[in-house]
Amino acid sequence: MGYNLSPQFAQMVTYKFDVQGRQALTQDTFIQSCVMLKGLTDAxxxxxxxxxxxxxxNYEDFMTMAVFNKV
Structure with a gap:
């Protein structure tokens, strides 16, 4: 998406979207995480x-980004 991300960030995203506790993403959760990251990246x-x-x-700009990019 144009920005470099650390392995720690990738692990955090995996943890956040890993609903089955397998330390892996399903196709659906991978797509869901990509949609969230794409929306935040575009913002x-x-x-x-x-x-x-x-x-x-400022705080309100941050909250606006978060609310409009909620997955």
Whole structure:
């Protein structure tokens, strides 16, 4: 999606979406996690046109991003 993510982040996403406790994602949960990450990435890209991976948000902007990108 254009940004590098750490292995720790990938493990956290797997943990979050692993509803069966197998330390793996089903096809459905993989798609669900990708949809969430894509939505958040698109919101970040709007505020980070040079794709540096950093933005400044106030609390309300953060909450707006979270609410509109809820899976």
């Amino acid at each position: 970040l890209k709007q505020r980070d046109p040079q794709m540096q991976g950093r933005i400044q948000l």
